[in-house]
Amino acid sequence: MFQALGSRLQDVFGSLRREVRLTPETVERTLREIRLALLEADVNFKVVKAFIDRVRDRATERAVLDSLTPSQQVVAIVRDELLQLFGESRAGLSAAADRPQVVLLVGLQGSGKTTTTAKLGRWLSGQGRHPLLVSTDVRRPAAIEQLAVLARDAGLRIHEGDSGDPVRRAAAAVSEARQLGFDVLLVDTAGRLHLDEEMMREIVAIRDAVKPSDLLFVADAMTGQDAVRSAGEFNHRLGVTGVVLTKLDGDARGGAALSVVSVVGVPVTFAATGERMEDLEPFRPDRLVSRLLGMGDVLSLVERAEQAIAQDDAASMATRIRSNGLTLDDLKQQMRAVGRMGPLNQVLGMIPGLGSRIPEGEVDASVMTRMVAIIDSMTAQERRTPAVMNGSRRRRVARGSGTTVQDVNRLLRQFAEMRKMLKTVGGRSRRKGKRRRMALPTMQ
Amino acid sequence: MSIVGRLRDGLRRTARRWTSRLERLSGTSGSGDPSAETLEALEELLIEADVGVLTAGRIVARVGEDGAGDLRDRVKTEIRGVLAGVAALPVEVPSPRVVLVVGVNGTGKTTTVGKLAHRCRLDGRTPLICAADTFRAAAVEQIAVWAERASVDIVRAADGADPAAVVFDAISAARARGRDVVFVDTAGRLHTRADLMGELGKIRRVAGRAAAGAPHEVLLVVDASVGQNGISQARRFLETAGVTGIVLTKLDGTAKGGVAVAIAGELGVPIRYVGVGEGIDDLLPFSAGDYVDALFEKAW
Incomplete structure (x- = not known):
């Protein structure tokens, strides 16, 4: 996500870093490029103007220009101001004490409210909460059914209700949640234009009936300059508490998010990064800004890894590796785990310094699939002791996995290197009393 | 209400603020050569309409060059020029047209397919709807409701079925039942997903096997509120799906859909229809003149 904007900014800073001395002219040129990058990313033009002015004021101070590391200072200022734009971090839901805690999701047509409602339900049950879902979209054909199907697939409960009136449906869902002991109620609503007076009155009525603690505006990350106006109007009428940014898995530069936060003053609380039900996460602006500027996002990487790898699995694998050394079965298990962390280019984007260097579409997740296929084509003995892999076995495995002997050779070579590396690392960490949970397989 | 009237109605709210600012600009500069500030302000106006930095820059440069006439007229002429520069569609109509x-x-x-089928039927044609979005939950049910509203037959398959197979069935059914147009509703897909874009390629190939030259038209539906990402969408869909035209939807909001100007200018894909509301009649053929006139209408 935000990759394109990130690589633009990193290019700008790359050329800035090459400057030995900073003059007001170099700063001005850099600012022009940043302005262009932000405008192309759909950041609202007023926000861009104000942002550039602030950076210019701070960057052209004598103290900065005369410092020993002027270009680093400028990058630091930009980072600072970007964080400033995103405002305070308020990821996730509010800590309201009401039971059921009511969450109302609103937005324009097609922004992804229904999908987000189901994803949020899933996320909440992962947090140990008990969510009930209800659709109040009686306008769009099959919208209620869509939520029902998504909920069923995610193992979530919905309020059935036969009322054709959105306000009554919502109110009935609140009492059902209260009676049956659900602690969160997620209310999906029809998409509406902020100009549609009748529909805006309806959503105000729904809000007044369910008294939500969280009122989330669901916004498409690909939205252009109009984002500020629509989000502003929803906030004005309803009092939005957070923005959910959707469709971040495309190549949208997501500038609208920056604009909404800084103009409307509502924080982004969740980000949806894919079509799978798991692809929703609390939004952390500081991590995003680091990623934009090419500083990586190690925290998210660790979180994803922890979600993907069951703790006891990891512990037993670590013990086994320490006593017997790494086997090809362990390698396969690790690759599966990396696969569960999400699309490979997303995962790699979180590694410091790597983000902008991965050309879009060049990350080939099938490499891992092929490696798994090769391992699967080996016998149990071969997997335990790869040393027995002679020429004829290698040919057989290549045929069996639909790869070439070169692919098999490469895998075995990489495996041998990994094994050697792990031995040294494992020895060191034992002395320090630390346990290494996981090593990423290297790839060609 | 006339077509121009409906489009204007839809764009009215869109245009009011924009136009009055342009008016102020014109007022300060008078005729003759616009000042640098005026041009910069004009560039910002175009950027705010999501026209994009590149296209906005081009339009502003051209307006700045020839100093003759009212500033607003010159801007209108420029935008109309960008929109009119793209080729019209071939008129030859095979049957069934896919x-x-x-x-x-x-x-x-989905909404656009419903409206298109309705329009088509009113024009005396005999359309058939193909529900090829077998991915999104309840998408088939949604298009089925539209088919009923438009009184048009629908060919559908179970959720999760291969969309290309449904398309093949629909084209065969259209031929058997003597229908002259098949509208295929496909699943939404992000243009960056190589696998899903590949699926579109397969749908194209299979359609071509079911009817010579199919698909005869590929319409890319673009949300008017989309920003510069619209260009990226259009480029990728043009590459893999051979887009022949754009449908610009949700123009009844405050978004101006300026990215369509950039798409036309940079990629040469014409805008064919505009969506201006949720009703079944709220889809209009696009006219560059009307669009630009509506954007700049003085009377509002």
Whole structure:
């Protein structure tokens, strides 16, 4: 996500870093490029103007220009101001004490409210909460059914209700949640234009009936300059508490998010990064800004890894590796785990310094699939002791996995290197009393 | 209400603020050569309409060059020029004519297919709807409701079925029942997903096997509120799906859909229809003149 904007900014800073001395002219040129990058990313033009002015004021101070590391200072200022734009971090839901805690999701047509409602339900049950879902979209054909199907697939409960009136449906869902002991109620609503007076009155009525603690505006990350106006109007009428940014898995530069936060003053609380039900996460602006500027996002990487790898699995694998050394079965298990962390280019984007260097579409997740296929084509003995892999076995495995002997050779070579590396690392960490949970397989 | 009237109605709210600012600009500069500030302000206006930095820059440069006439007229002429510069569609009509409707998630493909089929039937044609979005939950049910509203037959398959197979069945059914147009509603897909874009390629190939030259038209549905990402969408869909035209939806909001100007200018894909509301009649053929006139209408 935000990759394109990130690589633009990193290019700008790359050329800035090459400057030995900073003059007001170099700063001005850099600012022009940043302005262009932000405008192309759909950041609202007023926000861009104000942002550039602030950076210019701070960057052209004598103290900065005369410092020993002027270009680093400028990058630091930009980072600072970007964080400033995103405002305070308020990821996730509010800590309201009401039971059921009511969450109302609103937005324009097609922004992804229904999908987000189901994803949020899933996320909440992962947090140990008990969510009930209800659709109040009686306008769009099959919208209620869509939520029902998504909920069923995610193992979530919905309020059935036969009322054709959105306000009554919502109110009935609140009492059902209260009676049956659900602690969160997620209310999906029809998409509406902020100009549609009748529909805006309806959503105000729904809000007044369910008294939500969280009122989330669901916004498409690909939205252009109009984002500020629509989000502003929803906030004005309803009092939005957070923005959910959707469709971040495309190549949208997501500038609208920056604009909404800084103009409307509502924080982004969740980000949806894919079509799978798991692809929703609390939004952390500081991590995003680091990623934009090419500083990586190690925290998210660790979180994803922890979600993907069951703790006891990891512990037993670590013990086994320490006593017997790494086997090809362990390698396969690790690759599966990396696969569960999400699309490979997303995962790699979180590694410091790597983000902008991965050309879009060049990350080939099938490499891992092929490696798994090769391992699967080996016998149990071969997997335990790869040393027995002679020429004829290698040919057989290549045929069996639909790869070439070169692919098999490469895998075995990489495996041998990994094994050697792990031995040294494992020895060191034992002395320090630390346990290494996981090593990423290297790839060609 | 006339077509121009409806479009204007839809764009009225869109245009009011924009136009009055342009008016102020014209007022300060008078005729003759516009000042640098005026041009910069004009560039900002165009950027705010999502026209994009590149296209906005071009339009401003051209307006700045020839100093003759009222500033607003010159801007209108420039934008109309960008929109009119793209080729019109061939008129030859094979039967059944296969129209593929594609786009990213949530732009309004299903609604557009419903409206297109309705229009077509009113024109005395005999359309058939093909429900090829077998991915999104309840998408088939949604298009089925539209088919009923438009009194048009629908060919559908179970959720999770291969969309290309449904398309093949629909084209065969259209031929058997003597229908002259098939509108194919496809699943929303982000243009960056190579696998899903590949699926579109397969749908194209299979359609071509069911009817010579199919798909005859590929309409990319673009949400008017989309920003510069619209260009990226159009480029990728043009490459893999052979887009022949754009449907610009949700123009009844405050978004101006300026990215369509950039798409026309940079990629040469014409805008074919505009969506201006949720009703079944709220889809209009696009006219560059009307669009630009509506954007700049003085009377509002």
